[in-house]
Amino acid sequence: MVRMTEVKRTQLSHLTAQLDDLRQRGTYFKLRVLEDEQGPVCTYDGRRVINLASNNYLGLCDHPKLREAAISATENYGVGSGAVRTIAGTMRIHMELEEKIAAFKGVEACVVFQSGFAANAGTVSSILGKEDFIISDELNHASIIDGARLSRAKIKVFRHKDVAHAEELLKEVASEPGRKLLITDGVFSMDGDIGPVDRLCELADRYGAIMMVDDAHASGVLGRNGRGSVDHFGCTDRVDVQVGTLSKAIGALGGYVCGSRDLIDYLYHRARPFLFSTSHPPSVAATCIAAFELLEREPERIERLWGNARYFKEQLAAAGFDVGGRTTPASETPITPVIVGDGRRTMEFSRELFEAGVMATGIAFPTVPEGKARVRTIMTSEHTREQIDQALETLTTVARRMGIL
Template sequence: MAFEHITEAINEMKEQGTFRKLVPLESAQGNEVTIDGKSLVQLSSNNYLGLANHPRLKQAAIEAVEQYGAGTGSVRTIAGTFEMHEAFERELAEFKHTEASLVFQSGFATNLGVLSALLGPEDVVISDALNHASIIDGIRLTKAARRIYKHVDLEDLEKALKETQDYRTRLVVTDGVFSMDGNIAPLPAIVELAEKYDAAVMVDDAHASGVLGKNGRGTVNHFGLDGRVALQVGTLSKAIGVLGGYVACSQDVRDYLIHKGRPFLFSTSHPPAVVAANREAIRVMKEEEELFDKLWANTEFFKNGLRDLGFDIGHATTPITPVMLGEETLAHTFSDKLKDHGVFAQSIAFPTVERGKARIRTIVTAEHTRDDLERALEAFKTVAEELNVTLHA
């Protein structure tokens, strides 16, 4: 039959204990979620600020549906640009301290559209080895040359910059916060090197938008680098709480992407509810600064708790905290047993991360209570004892 190799691959994953089913939630996204009728502490959501179920965002979405309908009926370049789309992009550009911005259907689509449109055979893209899959796929779609530098290795980056002097445009691309390890890119040094060798910088702030910088403006603002980074890419579906991706850039880049960015050109525009909720999210981030205080207090408490128990959490300095376990089957089993003890924390294994570097990736949010986090720490301790995981306390 057709696709026999697919069936074989699925069976192999099942035999190795690496096959995973989707886990449907039966409740709104929050500090606790309902799965199979059971309430669990949620440690796997990107809902950093709790905006996904924020009353102001929900009300904005409802009002937009009532006034403008459920959908837009067209792509942006034909009849699908409502005034609210452009108003939101103006607000987003102001928030990011850039000249302009353009919204795509997702963060993944943004990286595909930006990289494939802006770079040609005369150019080279220089990318961190642990950049997100969407950056990797965006690079694959370009006709540009490509260089991969060792993860956050500034010497290797400088070597790549020296060896690519003959290209028209050299674009250094890095995640602002690396999604699997939770570490922050050394952006000031990257920008200085790029300026030294007349290169441009693109930062993917998927896990920094709404987390780092004043009111969640991102890594560039966090390091005081406003105006020195050519392209800021991010999502509207993590800390922002809704859906979409964006690039904050110059007006010329925005205009060019409207004409050449294929995901933008050939996808129906965001429905009114999404646009209105995104706009309200930016306003909430400006006005409810206590959300950031709570997020970082929870982050510090949970990281310290895991360290005190003896877990290896790598070099994470953001709300993303990987609990390193190594073997794929152990990580999956650990995650399953956490559910039995009231915690939903998903395992991450190959091919998302390298073989032998499987982990439980945890993310705390501003919504978590101290009780939530204490219960989660107790669950991690109990499961480690049940599975005879060696700790280093």
């Protein structure tokens, strides 16, 4: 008699084979465990390291004002909302957060989702149908790709940041029935380059397309007080759908969509992640409100972020690292890839850096194309010059030892 556990192992043996293939390629990884606060220097797996892997751009993950807001909300409202938003889980603090973000972005309304991924996928899949068209940058985030597939719309992909190619695709479908959605990342997460939001807005205006921008890595980084790439290009009135995140520069958890009142009311009724996920704990909503208030009051955080990013990028390039622009798009933001190329070598480089005291995550296929594996680094406002110099020294020493430099 075959035991049930043996049957299960047989039925999932294809997963074991794929994991074995990852091990063979040298790109298999284990999760590193953070043992204290998310900061410029912290402890992973018992080792104290300079952290170049975090999206905590402005150091808000452990800010005292955000801690106070979270504790106060927990004491006043409890630890959970108890339901999805459309049944019994919409608390006054959720509405306050949406109103705060809408005012910050200068739009009519906002809806908060449980994650940035849910915001993108839920929005694209709900506002379009199989008779419609999506014109999407080839390097757009996975959540946009998944949302496009779920929508069942016809997907056309334009070459990265190639506005002329995007126009070719729009011309091809101009006479076709159905809506057209033109979509780009504001900042591309793997290369750190900025999307041509202003020029794509011109195309959307010319061809009557819906314009959508995913500003996850631009929120808190670009624009006035961190209002994002849409504000950076002065396109607030020309972008129909703005997506942002609460889990990177804002320091907490979640995503959001900004736009017209009708767009947001429609998403309340039809966006499946919104309809079928329990709403944020009140502590998270309160934390995010406090973060947006800090963005307004402390613009110097963003100035420090950019000062650190420019210095780090310059020093990496001076040392001879490929930081984009040779075989990949050039980085224009605090995201700076160190291009290695080979996946196995990249993951070995990342592991050696960790052993030497620097946390910098290796990223290989399928997240990036074959031959373009990299160690992705991210600067924050809270890194000191001493920490940056130490990280640079470690990167250079390890790279030379491994023959990368």
